[in-house]
Amino acid sequence: MTTQVGTRFEPLWKIRLRLFLKSFQKNWALFWESRIGPIGLGIILVFVLMMIAHPILMATVWEPRVYDPIMGFDPTLLGKHPAPPSRAHPLGTDPIGRDILSQLMWSTRSEFALGVTSALITVVIGTLIGAICAYFGGVVDAIFMRIADLVMLFPFIALLMVLRSVVHLDLLRLALVMGILSGFGGITITLKAQALTVKVKPYIEAAKVAGGSAFHIIRRHIIPNIMPLSFLYMMFNVTGAVFTEAVLSYFGLLDIRMSWGIMIHTAASAGYLGAFSQYWWLWAPPGAAITLLCFAFYLVGRGLDTVVNPRLRKR
């Protein structure tokens, strides 16, 4: 054995980074090629900008007493609320004199927080259980699959309607509950199926022979290989979480102080919803925001699908 003096080893992290960048470039190209993925990403970026802009506006241009999304009130328009869009209120005011644009922008943050938290929890649980079930099989597998069957028997929104009187559902708890419930649901079955295709690969066998522990194999080999699919499902789950929150808020069933769903609920309960075009600024902006955010994450999910699933790619 000779020591190679003078030859400098490239550090491992650099190689990894390079590999990562390379694969990222390749995947990004595929994602870009899907055309719909970037559209979704673009919409999400717009929402992110809105989210960032709100505190800046509140600190500079908007006076908190008037523009606070929950406690704000514009006294100059007394008796005219809900006021139509004007220079001071680009999207008008709601029935109790709060600025719609401010509410819309402020709520973006909670929608992201809710959607991403919930989806992350779902995916972490789903991936872990999927991998474990695939690796061990047997009783463990049977138990988790029955749990998944059980969870899938419950209509999601209907279940949350009951849960909300058992648990005090604020935004964080809602994210947790939704995340956990969907984590144990259908996603485990899909991810397990994916993990099974990995499990039969020769390198897993090799790792086993080399004495790799179950934990090691699951962590280093199985999970990384189902991660892309998990990531894809995460996008769909964000859509699901945002949609569910909006529906529950719309029915007035959540203990949240402000959200897009609550905005429509406020218009509806004050009796402005059915006037349609006459008071469009009360329902159209939040309605469009919910739809667009759900739409955007779904598009990104579809875009990723083409990256993850070669069969969907262009020939």
Add this chain to the structure above:
Amino acid sequence: MLRFILSRLVQIAITFFLFLTVVFLLFQAMPGDYTKQFIMNPKIPPEARKALQERLGLTGSVWDQYIHYVRNVFTGNLGVSFQHYPREVWDIIKERLPRTAVLFLVAELVAFALGYPLGKYIAWRRGRTSDYVVTVTGILFYTIFTPLLAIILLFVFSNALGWFRSGGFLTPSLWLRPPVQPQTVFLLLTATVLGLLGLWSGSFFLTKRIGHPRPRAWTRRGLVLFGVILATWAWWSSGLGPYVWDIVWHMFLPVLAVTLISFGGTMLLMRDSMLEVIREDYITTAKAKGLPDKVVRDKHAARTALLPTVTNFTIGLGFIVSGGIVTETMFSWKGMGLTYLEAVLQQDFPLAMGCLTFTGILVLLLHLVVDVLYALLDPRISY
């Protein structure tokens, strides 16, 4: 095959039992009870409240109540509603279910009839502009905030154009002294739709012998058209025409809403499973043989790709209760979804539990149907 069905049945029974337990525990965990609503009247003495609690079966240990509930379910008795006391839950479900069933059955079928060919078409045109346009539109409808869609539809068709009423399922003045109960009409409508569906699927077997694809397709279409005409004629000549028409007219907007939402899902799924199938070897072989594209698409690819789509469709039917919550609220359609929502809000536990239990049974049965369908239809699967 029989053994497979049997083993599935056992699994279903276990899942169902677990499901019942979870439903029960869930409602047990809900704070308070229905009699709390009576507390809002201070003149009701505590004794009266106690009596009510006993009458509603709210006393006794949790275990006793559980046994009572499970025994009830297995004897086909879902208990007595609190809100509608002393009406039986089953009686209420029987009243509301047909309304929901007709609505969703029709909508899902229309959505399927739209989504299936469109999905097939865009999969074949992968990557062209039409694919993107249709896909994006489909996704937009699939992810649209349901109340928003309902608002837009009501605005356009009911408010601006004035073509439809904004809610309800019949016109009261027409039904003051009707020759028939709306209940019956809904049941007959469900039967008609199912009959037509049966005729359509039966037409494939009936026309098997016809060799050429074109006359075969025409015969099939003719058969279905004949069925539709026959059904319309039967309704009209029975003298119930105006009554049925009234209900169908009221159904239009909610059906449109559900159709728009679910066609996207069907279409996208069909597109994806088509794309998967297209990569299969036998399709490549078929193409290599020089068969025309259309034949390969419709005969070879689409048939296989149909399976997951049908599966999704069938299982989706089980969730009409929850799917109905939003749509039925927006269109004032008093079906299962609204019934469930009201029951939960009013803490009418037996009714809410009854709705959930019923959904559970329905979904489980549909799962079984799907499994059997798979076993029968997919040549790649055998048990």
Add this chain to the structure above:
Amino acid sequence: MRKALAVVAVVGVLAAGQVLHIGLFEDLTTTNIWAQIGPDATVWNTYVLGGQYGSLYGSVPPTWTWLPSLADGFPSDFVEEDGKWVATVKIRQGITWTDGTPLTADDVVFTFNVLLTQVGGMRMALALGGNWPAYCPDTLLAVEKVDDYTVKFVYAEEPGLGEWTFGALGCPIVQKAYWEPKFQAALQTEDPAGSLLAVVPVDEPILGGYDFARWEPGAFAVVERNPTYYGTGEILTLYEGGGAEISNPRLNYRFEAYGGAKTGPVLHKLVEGPYVDSIIYPIYLNQDAAVLALQKGEIAMFLNPLGLAKGFEDRLKATPGVQIIANPPWGFRYLAFNMRREPMNYKAFRVAIATLIDREYVANSVFQGIITPMYSVVPESNPFWHNPDIVVYGKGLTHAERVAEAVRILKEAGFSWDAEPKVINPGTRNEAVIGVLPDGQVVPAPKGFKLPDGRYCPELELLAPSAGYDPLRATFALYIEQWCRELAIPIKANLTGFNVIVNKVWAPDGFDFDIYMLGWSLGNPAFPDYLYYFWHSSQDVPDGFNTPGYRNPEFDRLAEAFLKAKSVEEARPLVFRMQELLAEDVPYVVLFDTPIKEAFRADMIEFPYTEVLGGIQFVWPLTTVKALK
């Protein structure tokens, strides 16, 4: 001859009768009278079905004058007979059920006998539940027939207004011939009350102006004019001085009460119909659909106990033919303190919070007049019982003055701060509790609010309905939270579901809350007996109604005397004093309510009057309204 003419006139009016469409927001749940007053006592059931029955006496809107309806004149006074207290009531002759048989003492006696029957260790009235126990008070021992048109009520002790005038005498009467066999059959079953509730009545003979005809679940209900209604053509004259006169030319019946015509000019002259052949009640599951139907003229009005939301009002105002009227509500929304806990047990603390709450600001600025500030536990809209001279803490003060006053009150009672609140620039736009004084001195944010014994005040929870359930209360709660936090009083608003609040306030083992905000819709405006139930110390028990835990011996004495009062005149000063005590001790802070706004098509329906406490939905059972188109 005059009588004949009157009949002809009445028939002439009736010939013009038509169909009215009136929207409902919820479906019926039963058609059975026992269930409808009992476990299914929803306002919607009452609207549609309640008009079929009659009671011996009732409080007649719009003046809520207590008058005989099935009875002939007022009841006799109570006399003591063998240690029991007895009074008699005469029944009006000539009243018939829809099957042609006359109403007699047997029907009245039968109705009460059903309620008095012992089943499973309790009275049927209790077993049926709902409002039945109120009609059959514990002290009522028996109801007996004296002759065909006289009944005798036997009480264990001399009853007060609550047990007699506004209790048993208001009970709906059912027909003996129809219900007797069903009742006997029910008694043979294991659960007689349950069996009675389960009866689905078919062609039940009734007395009222409208007879139930058809119910299409989820879609509509129909009532039809009762052609044999005894009240048709009956004229009720209400005089400004409180007098009343009933005259029924058809039955040759006349009765003057409370001084009759001598009490000044006529206030209302109401001629009973019914003037419409049938009323169709379509069921709308959302208000938008009903508003649209009203705009299109598909319905003449819709019934809504809570009144119109502002948006509906804005939209309907512009619709030709639609008239919107506002009536004062009979209820209030309030804040309640748990006086069993610290620091809510200190009167100064409650008074300070009450001082801080600026109802006028929220009402006029935030809600732009859609809510009415309220101060007394008896709404101002009921002048007979409302006491206008009660103490209102902080009334008319500016925000800065309120803060100063609250701080003063708290300090006087021994409360303290680590950093005490000080208002800077009072009365100017830059008024604040924190900031820099003109001389450059910095006023730090108040902090460290301490109880009189020097401990820090614990974090307090203010339970209030979420924006989903009631945006008005939710917003109001947030303002209260803000005002208190400004003074470092650690109150946190928890906006949550209605059921959550109810289940915490009335927790199984006592009252588990610090402060909560809810609303009451009150009972009969003629007799505010809720004053007893909400604040009497006997109600301070788990599941009781004295949620704050208010215990004041003077109040208790007044409340007891009030229930036992023999006349409203005797009861009035008691109610006034009770309001004073409650205003001073603030177990509740009465906050606000919304006027009841209602819309109807003035080109389709005509009301004999539209000013009535609680709204025109109390012009009921619609036997005096006319259809115009």
